[in-house]
Amino acid sequence: xxxxxxxxxxxxxxxxxxxxxxxxxxxxxxxxxxxxxxxxxxxxxxxxxxxxxxxxxxxxxxxxxxxxxxxxxxxxxxxxxxxxxxxxxxxxxxxxxxxxxxxxxxxxxxxxxxxxxxxxxxxxxxxxxxxxxxxxxxxxxxxxxxxxxxxxxxxxxxxxxxxxxxxxxxxxxxxxxxxxxxxxxxxxxxxxxxxxxxxxxxxxxxxxxxxxxxxxxxxxxxxxxxxxxxxxxxxxxxxxxxxxxxxxxxxxxxxxxxxxxxxxxxxxxxxxxxxxxxxxxxxxxxxxxxxxxxxxxxxxxxxxxxxxxxxxxxxxxxxxxxxxxxxxxxxxxxxxxxxxxxxxxxxxxxxxxxxxxxxxxxxxxxxxxxxxxxxxxxxxxxxxxxxxxxxxxxxxxxxxxxxxxxxxxxxxxxxxxxxxxxxxxxxxxxxxxxxxxxxxxxxxxxxxxxxxxxxxxxxxxxxxxxxxxx
Amino acid sequence: xxxxxxxxxxxxxxxxxxxxxxxxxxxxxxxxxxxxxxxxxxxxxxxxxxxxxxxxxxxxxxxxxxxxxxxxxxxxxxxxxxxxxxxxxxxxxxxxxxxxxxxxxxxxxxxxxxxxxxxxxxxxxxxxxxxxxxxxxxxxxxxxxxxxxxxxxxxxxxxxxxxxxxxxxxxxxxxxxxxxxxxxxxxxxxxxxxxxxxxxxxxxxxxxxxxxxxxxxxxxxxxxxxxxxxxxxxxxxxxxxxxxxxxxxxxxxxxxxxxxxxxxxxxxxxxxxxxxxxxxxxxxxxxxxxxxxxxxxxxxxxxxxxxxxxxxxxxxxxxxxxxxxxxxxxxxxxxxxxxxxxxxxxxxxxxxxxxxxxxxxxxxxxxxxxxxxxxxxxxxxxxxxxxxxxxxxxxxxxxxxxxxxxxxxxxxxxxxxxxxxxxxxxxxxxxxxxxxxxxxxxxxxxxxxxxxxxxxxxxxxxxxxxxxxx
Numbered sequence: 001x002x003x004x005x006x007x008x009x010x011x012x013x014x015x016x017x018x019x020x021x022x023x024x025x026x027x028x029x030x031x032x033x034x035x036x037x038x039x040x041x042x043x044x045x046x047x048x049x050x051x052x053x054x055x056x057x058x059x060x061x062x063x064x065x066x067x068x069x070x071x072x073x074x075x076x077x078x079x080x081x082x083x084x085x086x087x088x089x090x091x092x093x094x095x096x097x098x099x100x101x102x103x104x105x106x107x108x109x110x111x112x113x114x115x116x117x118x119x120x121x122x123x124x125x126x127x128x129x130x131x132x133x134x135x136x137x138x139x140x141x142x143x144x145x146x147x148x149x150x151x152x153x154x155x156x157x158x159x160x161x162x163x164x165x166x167x168x169x170x171x172x173x174x175x176x177x178x179x180x181x182x183x184x185x186x187x188x189x190x191x192x193x194x195x196x197x198x199x200x201x202x203x204x205x206x207x208x209x210x211x212x213x214x215x216x217x218x219x220x221x222x223x224x225x226x227x228x229x230x231x232x233x234x235x236x237x238x239x240x241x242x243x244x245x246x247x248x249x250x251x252x253x254x255x256x257x258x259x260x261x262x263x264x265x266x267x268x269x270x271x272x273x274x275x276x277x278x279x280x281x282x283x284x285x286x287x288x289x290x291x292x293x294x295x296x297x298x299x300x301x302x303x304x305x306x307x308x309x310x311x312x313x314x315x316x317x318x319x320x321x322x323x324x325x326x327x328x329x330x331x332x333x334x335x336x337x338x339x340x341x342x343x344x345x346x347x348x349x350x351x352x353x354x355x356x357x358x359x360x361x362x363x364x365x366x367x368x369x370x371x372x373x374x375x376x377x378x379x380x381x382x383x384x385x386x387x388x389x390x391x392x393x394x395x396x397x398x399x400x401x402x403x404x405x406x407x408x409x410x411x412x413x414x415x416x417x418x419x420x421x422x423x424x425x426x427x428x429x430x431x432x433x434x435x436x437x438x439x440x441x442x443x444x445x446x447x448x449x450x451x452x453x454x455x456x457x458x459x460x461x462x463x464x465x466x467x468x469x470x
Numbered sequence: 471x472x473x474x475x476x477x478x479x480x481x482x483x484x485x486x487x488x489x490x491x492x493x494x495x496x497x498x499x500x501x502x503x504x505x506x507x508x509x510x511x512x513x514x515x516x517x518x519x520x521x522x523x524x525x526x527x528x529x530x531x532x533x534x535x536x537x538x539x540x541x542x543x544x545x546x547x548x549x550x551x552x553x554x555x556x557x558x559x560x561x562x563x564x565x566x567x568x569x570x571x572x573x574x575x576x577x578x579x580x581x582x583x584x585x586x587x588x589x590x591x592x593x594x595x596x597x598x599x600x601x602x603x604x605x606x607x608x609x610x611x612x613x614x615x616x617x618x619x620x621x622x623x624x625x626x627x628x629x630x631x632x633x634x635x636x637x638x639x640x641x642x643x644x645x646x647x648x649x650x651x652x653x654x655x656x657x658x659x660x661x662x663x664x665x666x667x668x669x670x671x672x673x674x675x676x677x678x679x680x681x682x683x684x685x686x687x688x689x690x691x692x693x694x695x696x697x698x699x700x701x702x703x704x705x706x707x708x709x710x711x712x713x714x715x716x717x718x719x720x721x722x723x724x725x726x727x728x729x730x731x732x733x734x735x736x737x738x739x740x741x742x743x744x745x746x747x748x749x750x751x752x753x754x755x756x757x758x759x760x761x762x763x764x765x766x767x768x769x770x771x772x773x774x775x776x777x778x779x780x781x782x783x784x785x786x787x788x789x790x791x792x793x794x795x796x797x798x799x800x801x802x803x804x805x806x807x808x809x810x811x812x813x814x815x816x817x818x819x820x821x822x823x824x825x826x827x828x829x830x831x832x833x834x835x836x837x838x839x840x841x842x843x844x845x846x847x848x849x850x851x852x853x854x855x856x857x858x859x860x861x862x863x864x865x866x867x868x869x870x871x872x873x874x875x876x877x878x879x880x881x882x883x884x885x886x887x888x889x890x891x892x893x894x895x896x897x898x899x900x901x902x903x904x905x906x907x908x909x910x911x912x913x914x915x916x917x918x919x920x921x922x923x924x925x926x927x928x929x930x931x932x933x934x935x936x937x938x939x940x
Binding site: 031032035036160161163164165198199360362385386387389390416418419422435436437438441 | 501502505506630631633634635668669830832855856857859860886888889892905906907908911
C-alpha cells in the first residue's frame with residue numbers, strides 16, 4: 001500500500017513538475033517575444049503622436065477606431081469587428097482662462113481646465129468671492145448663507161503618506177466628481193477643484209464630474225486648477241478673504257454620437273464558446289495624448305493577441321481583445337459589451353484590464369472568489385522571475401466591471417503607481433512619459449496571465465489546481 | 471508540562487506580537503516623515519541643479535563635499551567630518567568630435583564621448599578603417615592581421631530579454647572596460663564602444679575603462695558612441711567595409727588630487743563602538759548632473775539620518791552616513807573608508823548602499839551568510855505594505871564592498887531598474903528624470919531597514935531571531 005502511494009505521489013509529482021516546467025518555458029517565450037520583437041511601443045507612438053487625444057465623439061476617437069481595427073486586421077486574428085455604441089459628446093471649446101483678483105486690484109493668471117461634462121461659464125465668465133473648503137461635507141455644514149453667490153474652492157490634497165497612489169486618488173476624487181452638484185444646491189455660482197495629483201506643478205488635471213439630478217438651470221460651471229494655482233489661491237485667501245476668482249470656459253455638451261468598441265478574436269481550439277477578454281479603453285481625455293491613460297492599455301491588449309499569434313500559441317478558449325470606447329465620461333463601451341454578451345449568452349470566464357498606466361508592472365489585482373484566488377496565488381513562483389510580486393484582491397478595471405457575475409474572474413494589471421497621477425488627465429500625459437521596456441513588460445505579464453488562465457480554468461468560475469511546486 | 475509549554479508559547483507569542491507591532495508602528499512613522507516632510511528631493515535639486523556634475527577632482531566634486539557637509543552639520547548629528555582621500559583626476563577637455571566617412575567621401579557626424587580614463591587622440595585625431603566585433607574574445611580570434619591599424623568597433627548590445635537590466639549591463643560592459651586594452655595588444659589605433667543602454671537614442675554613455683598593464687606608449691584612445699550612431703556605423707560598414715571612422719578627443723589624465731569622503735554620525739546609545747553605514751557616492755560622471763548616479767543615493771543616505779533625528783529615534787548602534795568619493799573611476803573613497811575602519815578596529819556590523827538610481831524601490835539585495843539571510847527574510851511582512859517585495863541574495867554596492875568580512879552584513883537598495891540605463895553615465899542623467907515620491911520611498915525603505923538592523927543585530931555578524939508572525 002505504501003509503495004502504491006509512493007508510486008502515485010512520484011507519478012503525480014513528476015507530471016506536475018513537467019507541467020509547471022512547460023508553463024515556465026511558455027512564459028519565457030512570451031517575454032522574449034514582447035521584449036525582442038514587441039509592437040506595443042511603436043503602436044503607442046502612432047496612437048499618441050499621430051492620432052493624439054481621443055475624447056469620445058472626437059475626430060481622434062474616430063481615427064483611433066479605424067486605425068486600431070486596421071492593426072488588428074493585420075495580425076491574423078480569426079475575427080475583427082466594430083461593436084456600435086452611442087457615446088456622449090462633450091467639447092472643451094475655446095481655451096479656458098482664469099485669474100485671481102486680490103483686494104488691491106491686482107490679477108494673477110492661474111492655469112485651469114474645465115472638468116469633463118461641465119457647462120460653460122454663463123454669460124461668458126464668472127467672477128465671485130471664493131470660499132475654500134476641504135470636502136463636500138463641509139459645504140453642507142457651511143450652508144447656503146456662506147456658500148451662496150460664491151465660487152467654492154475644493155482644496156483637499158492627495159495624501160502623500162498613502163503608498164498606493166490609487167488609494168490616495170480615491171480619497172479625494174469625490175471633490176471633482178460631486179463637488180459642483182453639492183455646491184450648486186447651496187447657491188454657489190461656480191466650483192474650482194484642486195487637481196488630483198501629488199505633484200506641485202502648473203498642469204490642471206481634468207476628469208469626469210456629475211450634476212446628479214440637478215436641472216440644467218441649477219447647474220454651475222466646474223474647473224480644475226493646477227496644484228501650484230491652488231496653493232497660490234489658498235495663500236491669497238488667507239491674506240485677504242475678499243479675494244475674488246475669475247474664470248471663463250466655453251465647454252459644451254452635445255447630443256450623443258455613434259462610436260464603436262473595437263474587438264478582435266482568436267477563436268478557442270477546445271472551448272470556442274468560452275471567452276476571455278483582455279482590454280483597455282480607446283478614448284482618452286483631450287489635454288494630453290492619452291499615452292498612459294489608456295493608450296498603454298490599448299497597445300498592451302493588442303500585443304497580447306499578437307504575441308500569441310507570433311509564438312504560435314493556440315488558446316483553448318476564445319481570446320478577445322476589446323478596445324472599449326468611452327470609459328472616461330460614460331462607460332458606454334464597457335456596458336454595451338457586457339449587454340451584448342449577456343444577450344448572446346456568451347460565457348465569459350475571465351477578463352483582464354490594463355488601465356493604470358504603462359509603468360513597470362508590479363502584479364495584478366483579482367476580483368474573484370476565495371477558491372479561485374487561492375489557486376491563482378499558487379502561480380506566483382512562475383511570475384516572480386519577472387519581478388511580478390503583487391497578487392492581491394481588489395478591483396479590476398472599469399470597462400470589464402459590467403462583466404462581473406456568473407463566476408467570471410476579473411483582473412487588473414497593477415503597474416507601479418508612483419508617477420501615474422503626475423500625468424493623469426493632464427497635458428503631460430504624453431508619449432515621452434512612457435518607457436519602452438516598462439510598457440513591454442506589462443504586455444508580457446498580461447499575456448502570461450491569459451496563458452495561465454487559458455490552461456487552468458477548468459470550467460467557468462472554477463480554476464483547476466495548479467501543479468506548481470515552490 | 472503541557473500547560474507550562476502552552477503558557478510559554480502564549481507569553482512568548484504575545485511579546486513577539488507586541489514587538490512586531492511596535493516595529494510596524496516605527497516603520498509607518500519613518501514613511502510618514504519621508505513622504506510628508508522629506509528633504510531628499512530638495513537636496514537633490516540643489517546637488518544636481520546648482521552644483522551639477524561631480525567628477526572626482528573637479529570643482530563640482532569639491533563643492534559637493536562642502537555643501538553636503540554643511541547640510542549634515544545642519545541636521546543635528548553627533549559628529550560630522552571629512553575623511554581625506556587622494557583621487558585620480560581625468561578631464562574631458564575640448565568636446566569630442568566624430569564622423570563616419572563612407573567610401574564615396576560623404577561624412578556623417580555621430581555623437582561620441584571619451585571613456586573615463588582614455589588618452590586623447592594622438593596628434594589631434596584618429597582616422598582609420600573600422601572592424602566591427604561583438605566581443606573582446608573576437609579580437610583574439612581575428613588577431614593582429616585583421617585588427618592592426620584599425621579602429622575596433624565593439625557593438626554587442628545589451629540583451630533586451632534579460633529582465634534585470636543590471637544583469638544585462640553586466641553582460642556587455644566588459645567591452646567598455648577592457649576593449650581598448652585588448653584591441654591595443656593587436657595593434658588597433660582606437661576603440662569605439664556601443665553605449666551600454668537598451669534605449670535607441672543619440673546619447674553617448676561614458677564610464678570607466680582600463681588599459682591594464684599597457685605602457686603609456688601602447689595605449690589607444692577609446693570612446694563610446696550613441697546606440698543610434700552604432701546602428702548607423704554598423705549599417706554603413708555592411709554597405710561598404712572600407713568605411714572609415716574619424717574621431718578627435720582632448721581628454722587627459724592629471725596627477726591625483728586631494729578630496730574627501732563626507733561622514734556624519736549619530737552615536738549609538740547601547741553599542742557606540744559598533745557601526746552601521748548607509749551611503750552612496752558623491753562623485754558622478756561629467757556629462758549629466760548625476761541625479762540618478764548617484765545623487766539619489768547621496769540624498770537618500772543623508773535622509774536616513776535626518777529621519778531618525780526628526781522622529782526622535784535614538785539608535786542603539788552608531789549610524790554613519792558616508793558619502794563616498796570616487797566610486798566611478800577609482801573607488802578610492804570606499805577603499806579608504808574601509809582601511810581607516812580596519813586600522814581603528816571599528817567594528818562594522820551592517821552597511822547599506824544606494825547606487826542603483828532614484829526609482830521606486832523594489833527591495834534589497836543582501837550579501838550575508840545563510841543564517842542572517844533567513845532572519846532578514848522573516849522581516850518581509852513588515853515591508854510588503856510599502857510595496858517592498860524583493861529580498862534577494864546578491865551584491866550590495868561598490869563603495870561598501872571593501873567592508874566585507876568579519877561577518878558584516880552588506881545590503882544594496884534595489885530600485886526598479888528598467889529606466890536606469892537610459893540615463894546612466896549620459897547627459898540625460900538629470901534632475902527631471904527623478905520622481906519625488908519614488909526617491910522618498912527609497913529613503914524610507916532604507917531607513918526602515920537600518921531601523922530593523924539596529925534592533926535585531928544581537929552581535930556582529932549574527933542577527934537575533936525576529937518575532938514577526940506572518
